[in-house]
Amino acid sequence: MRHLLSTEALDRETLTALLDDADEFAEVLTRPQPKVPALRGKTVATMFFEPSTRTRMSFEKAAKALSADTMSFSPGTSSLSKGESLKDTVLTVRAMGVDLMVVRHKATGAPWRIADWLDIPIVNGGDGAHQHPTQALLDCLTIRQHFGTLDGLRIAIVGDIRHSRVARSDIFAMSALGADVTLVGPPTLLPIDPDAWPVDVSHDLDDVLEELDVVYLLRVQTERGGGSVFPSLAEYTTRYGMTTERFRRLKPDAVVLHPGPMNRGVEIGHDVADDERALVLQQVTNGVAARMAVLFALLGGDTDA
Amino acid sequence: MHEVVIRNGSVLTSEGIIEADVSIDDGVVTGLGGEIAEGVVEVDAKTCWVGPGFVDIHTHLREPGYEWKEDIASGSAAAAAGGYTAVVAMPNTEPAIDNGPIARFVAERGSTAGLVDVFPAGTITMGRAGETMAHIDELWDAGVRLFTDDGDAVGNAAVLRLVMEYVAQLGGVISQHAVDPSLSLAGYMHEGAVSSRLGMYGIPSAADHVVIDRDLELVRATGVRYHVQHLSSAGGVERIAAAKAEGLPVTAEVTPHHLMFTEEDVASTDPDFKMMPPLRRSEDREALVHGLTTGTIDVVATDHAPHAALEKEVPFEHAPDGVIGLEWCAAVVNGEVGLDPVTFFDRMSTSPAAIAQIAGHGEPLSVGASADVVVFDPNQTWTPTTSVSKSRNAPYLGRSLTGRVRATIHDGRVTAGGG
Numbered sequence: 001m002r003h004l005l006s007t008e009a010l011d012r013e014t015l016t017a018l019l020d021d022a023d024e025f026a027e028v029l030t031r032p033q034p035k036v037p038a039l040r041g042k043t044v045a046t047m048f049f050e051p052s053t054r055t056r057m058s059f060e061k062a063a064k065a066l067s068a069d070t071m072s073f074s075p076g077t078s079s080l081s082k083g084e085s086l087k088d089t090v091l092t093v094r095a096m097g098v099d100l101m102v103v104r105h106k107a108t109g110a111p112w113r114i115a116d117w118l119d120i121p122i123v124n125g126g127d128g129a130h131q132h133p134t135q136a137l138l139d140c141l142t143i144r145q146h147f148g149t150l151d152g153l154r155i156a157i158v159g160d161i162r163h164s165r166v167a168r169s170d171i172f173a174m175s176a177l178g179a180d181v182t183l184v185g186p187p188t189l190l191p192i193d194p195d196a197w198p199v200d201v202s203h204d205l206d207d208v209l210e211e212l213d214v215v216y217l218l219r220v221q222t223e224r225g226g227g228s229v230f231p232s233l234a235e236y237t238t239r240y241g242m243t244t245e246r247f248r249r250l251k252p253d254a255v256v257l258h259p260g261p262m263n264r265g266v267e268i269g270h271d272v273a274d275d276e277r278a279l280v281l282q283q284v285t286n287g288v289a290a291r292m293a294v295l296f297a298l299l300g301g302d303t304d305a
Numbered sequence: 306m307h308e309v310v311i312r313n314g315s316v317l318t319s320e321g322i323i324e325a326d327v328s329i330d331d332g333v334v335t336g337l338g339g340e341i342a343e344g345v346v347e348v349d350a351k352t353c354w355v356g357p358g359f360v361d362i363h364t365h366l367r368e369p370g371y372e373w374k375e376d377i378a379s380g381s382a383a384a385a386a387g388g389y390t391a392v393v394a395m396p397n398t399e400p401a402i403d404n405g406p407i408a409r410f411v412a413e414r415g416s417t418a419g420l421v422d423v424f425p426a427g428t429i430t431m432g433r434a435g436e437t438m439a440h441i442d443e444l445w446d447a448g449v450r451l452f453t454d455d456g457d458a459v460g461n462a463a464v465l466r467l468v469m470e471y472v473a474q475l476g477g478v479i480s481q482h483a484v485d486p487s488l489s490l491a492g493y494m495h496e497g498a499v500s501s502r503l504g505m506y507g508i509p510s511a512a513d514h515v516v517i518d519r520d521l522e523l524v525r526a527t528g529v530r531y532h533v534q535h536l537s538s539a540g541g542v543e544r545i546a547a548a549k550a551e552g553l554p555v556t557a558e559v560t561p562h563h564l565m566f567t568e569e570d571v572a573s574t575d576p577d578f579k580m581m582p583p584l585r586r587s588e589d590r591e592a593l594v595h596g597l598t599t600g601t602i603d604v605v606a607t608d609h610a611p612h613a614a615l616e617k618e619v620p621f622e623h624a625p626d627g628v629i630g631l632e633w634c635a636a637v638v639n640g641e642v643g644l645d646p647v648t649f650f651d652r653m654s655t656s657p658a659a660i661a662q663i664a665g666h667g668e669p670l671s672v673g674a675s676a677d678v679v680v681f682d683p684n685q686t687w688t689p690t691t692s693v694s695k696s697r698n699a700p701y702l703g704r705s706l707t708g709r710v711r712a713t714i715h716d717g718r719v720t721a722g723g724g
């Protein structure tokens with residue numbers, strides 16, 4: 001594996017190896033000194049052309065826990081606002097001596113373009129509505145820790161799948177690991193032409209609710225508001241929200257995941273979000289371990305240590 | 306001794322294809338068949354088709370206003386290299402070709418370059434803003450016969466209807482960029498399985514269809530000659546076929562890129578596959594190939610759209626629309642569609658000249674006719690690696706093509722190849 005750009009091409013064996021490593025790094029993170037020297041001397045740059053605090057902090061924590069140095073780039077205060085091109089920006093940062101870049105960009109394919117221009121590993125930290133592969137790894141890690149496997153699990157991804165890079169990454173990773181994935185939402189939020197995807201589709205959450213092991217709630221982009229892709233937030237909650245009432249109807253061992261940030265009272269009920277079967281904070285913790293596994297896989301092979 | 310002699314080619318004449326030598330002097334064809342004396346320039350046309358120079362009715366020469374992408378001289382050189390002897394320059398320049406003086410400027414710059422005849426198209430509306438009628442009479446008097454706001458459809462039906470009425474009485478052509486601006490607003494590739502997988506915003510085929518359907522109704526009302534630019538979908542081909550069956554004065558074009566590539570090529574996220582309308586499904590590509598073969602689609606037009614390298618060195622969705630094609634169009638048509646020479650010259654030369662009302666181009670060779678001639682080898686396989694155009698935004702570079710222009714002759718002078 002030279003880069004991590006997408007989950008689409010990752011097979012079960014590769015995913016399993018990354019999750020196994022992530023489990024070990026998760027243990028490291030519980031030690032009194034949560035740090036190993038695996039990437040000492042390496043430099044990881046987080047290039048977030050689209051603003052993000054959480055994902056960037058998670059990557060930086062992962063790099064530091066592996067003893068790598070970190071550098072970060074923010075578009076607001078950078079040369080981009082002076083008119084520098086994307087290509088010149090990444091070439092410049094590369095020339096400072098960077099061993100790996102984590103790239104987030106609002107344009108689909110931007111990490112692929114950068115991978116073509118540079119000679120170092122690129123990790124896709126989220127491109128447009130396309131892919132966010134480390135999110136899929138942390139989601140699968142969380143589910144595997146809970147159930148021991150993804151094989152045979154019924155997972156529903158609920159909400160704005162059409163505009164979600166999280167969904168696109170999760171679908172392929174979860175399927176490759178043996179889960180049955182159902183996409184749930186109104187037609188305007190489901191992907192166009194999903195026939196080529198390894199999924200079932202439903203417009204009715206209540207219809208599939210009681211068969212599910214995992215309910216994966218996507219964030220409703222409240223800034224979109226209602227009236228364009230669905231009538232109103234209230235109607236969305238009525239049809240697709242994980243209300244307390246719906247939560248009670250789930251199987252007793254079913255769990256709820258959410259990539260954050262949550263809109264309590266919209267896609268997830270206030271009490272549901274705090275229930276022990278809502279694994280949202282465990283996902284966040286696992287994010288660091290999963291990203292450690294990725295950085296180690298891409299940079300660990302050629303360490304001198 | 307003749308100025309130019311073309312030896313041993315298969316020559317398109319009004320009698321069909323004949324094996325003959327051709328002599329050219331003083332800008333006209335002086336001999337066709339029989340014994341022909343030596344030429345100062347001898348073009349070996351063995352295994353080649355010899356016919357009227359290609360005519361492109363959809364070329365972006367970018368001058369005035371965007372000379373870093375292309376100018377009239379460099380675009381003319383690219384056209385000559387691709388076998389063209391006449392091009393219609395699109396009016397989406399800066400300023401737009403919406404009045405007589407700018408149209409004359411473009412034509413004169415073409416004459417100065419001297420490599421192809423440059424015929425400016427005029428806009429439908431002032432500044433291509435879609436609101437008020439362009440200086441149609443001035444444009445007509447400057448020689449403009451084809452009117453288009455290319456780059457944008459005319460969204461306002463009332464505005465379009467009035468310009469259609471006005472142009473109809475002159476006998477001109479309305480050439481429509483048939484992509485609905487509201488359905489295509491957020492999109493930048495075909496809406497379908499590939500856009501869905503990539504998370505890219507799509508442009509449905511319906512964006513083309515709603516414009517064509519509306520316009521055909523206005524054609525029925527006004528009787529104007531109506532040309533649909535760059536068909537991209539099977540549904541578009543069906544609509545043109547139905548309109549022709551109904552007897553409406555309708556013609557249509559297809560680009561080389563829509564004949565060769567599909568939405569699958571966009572999965573590379575290479576901005577050289579970004580254009581408007583977008584590359585669609587393989588079924589659509591097949592319908593376009595079939596439509597060109599049967600004549601539902603009248604012509605191949607390049608939509609040659611130069612953009613500088615720095616403008617395409619960006620993520621896909623940020624790149625400007627369009628690719629260049631003048632230099633490889635004939636090869637793509639030959640390789641992807643495989644037309645016989647008579648049909649090939651009809652789609653590349655004769656019908657384009659007829660639609661754009663260009664005299665002296667596109668006619669089968671005959672003694673006394675203007676010497677605008679192309680020598681095309683349909684069997685040569687080659688892989689282009691660079692371009693004559695100022696720009697390089699060409700998905701053809703690095704690909705094997707079948708068919709190559711051996712020589713282009715404009716007004717009796719060799720403008721490309723030869724020797």
